[in-house]
Amino acid sequence: MDTILVVNAGSSSVKFQVYSVEGEGTLRRQIKGQMDGIGTRPRLRASGANGDSRADRCYPIEAVANVPAAMEVAGDWLRNEMQVNPLAVGHRVVHGGAEFDRPVLIDHGVVARLDRLVPLAPLHQPHNLAPVRSILVNFPKLPQVACFDTAFHRTHSAVADHYAIPHQLHSEGVRRYGFHGLSYEYISKTLPQIAPEIATRRIIVAHLGSGASMCAIKGGQSVESTMGFTALDGLPMGTRPGQLDPGVVLYLMSEKGLSAAKVQDFLYRDCGLKGLSGISNDMRELEASDSFNAKLAIDCFVYRIGLNAGMLAAALQGLDAFVFTAGIGENSAGIRARVVEHLGWFGVTLDAAENARHARLISRPDSAIPVYVVPTDEELMIAQHTLALLMNGKSHDSRTKRVS
Known part of the structure; x- marks a missing residue:
């Protein structure tokens, strides 16, 4: 079964979802899980498509001391016990700055540019990038896609985008970005149906x-x-x-x-x-x-x-x-x-x-x-973008369907 893995990493948890890729670009959620309590009380929990429990395990602190370690534990479980070998991995990245106005395939150069945005999202960006780096090291040929919470807002007018500060600061990136864009994009694409x-x-x-x-x-x-x-x-x-x-x-x-x-x-x-x-x-x-x-x-x-x-x-x-x-x-x-x-x-x-x-x-x-x-689904949005980039080099469009 072809699958897409979606990763949303925070400071003390790594959330993940696995979607099967079916006919005509349809995505169906197969596994939803998270490794939380990283560095304190590590615990892996996961459920299947019908909400049935697939895992509920606790680990010693030293076994899951940080996000890369959590990725390794969750990844081993997915590969070895669930037989999940994804076509690609999609990541939520909070800040894309002025440069990234759509999802992109990740390489070391992209990571370096995103790393420069850490001061703008210190609570999120370092943790978003940690699993990206881990996969680049351990699975360098596995395609990864960064999906940004700021990208949906890059349609703002110049008036909405500017602060009343000297232009030099704006050109350096001090501007209004907006966040939660993956959630808003999902709502925007779902409203025509409901x-x-x-x-x-x-x-x-x-x-x-x-x-x-x-x-x-x-x-x-x-x-x-x-x-x-x-x-x-x-x-x-x-x-x-x-x-x-x-x-x-x-x-x-x-x-x-x-x-x-x-x-x-x-x-x-x-x-x-x-x-x-x-x-x-x-x-x-x-x-x-x-x-x-x-x-x-x-x-x-x-x-x-x-x-x-x-x-x-x-x-x-x-x-x-x-x-x-x-x-x-x-x-x-x-x-x-x-x-x-x-x-x-x-x-x-x-x-x-x-x-x-x-x-x-x-x-x-x-x-x-x-x-x-309207319930949001940022993870499905990430999976759609990841699949679209994998298939044709473009971000998600309305042809990708959702099956709950």
Whole structure:
């Protein structure tokens, strides 16, 4: 069986999925798994196409001390026990900079160029590249494809792309990029099948998870995003602050004596819902808490979503649909209901019963703007791009089909 392996590596986990390649470019998910607890409590878990357990194993810390070691353990399991020998491997890479506006085949030169972007995504980029390097060393002839979270947003206009800073800095790459592009691209390509009447119109998609952002899409293309130069911008997130006056950074350095490295660590790991609540970065825990600060964290999260919806509607010069996606957006009926309250001035009205049962369409028939819940699938998007590049040297187009 021909297969595509998709890898999404973080600092303490490596998620992977295996897709079989069937007739006419159809991809069917066969295995979904992850190695988590890297360096602390390593554990390999995987399930089959029907959700049946394929593996659940714990390992000593020294056996899986880092991402390359996790790749080796997971890779051995896939090859030796599951008989998976992929045609190619597709990787999620958070930052593609100004250069990479579409998926690319990876070689050592591409890795070197992507490595220069580590300062722009320090929480993600080094870990995204770790399995790439591991496979280059151990399986140098196996094709690898990098798929970028920034690429979908390279359709932004120059006005949306620029900061009000000297042009030299822009030419050096200091510009607004936007992230979560693989998720937004998936939603954009899925809407024609589930809501063709709004698929090419003016849409705001809210990708609400541990990382959170929103995107204005028109005609299937990104027009504006809440994230900019780095993945710190825009909405409050699990551990990141979102929009922040640059003066706060100057204050932390001049008055608190924090080094640039300390500020970076603080902004990526100790802010957002975690910082506001003092309890957790997990929305489920905050919704279950009676703490005043937990409620404040949720209030701020919802409030900022409402504010940014107004900004993105202005960029679109109107609004024809609103879409929730990602972990919180797909699973929290309470957060969706509160966000919709903030969209009331658009004429949006919620169908509480449909929202409670997590229906695809959760707005009432008389709502001026329809509101949808659409599960995202970044891994399938990566698999599609990888297969397309392997077959014809081009990124994914609408001919590639999905089979759940």
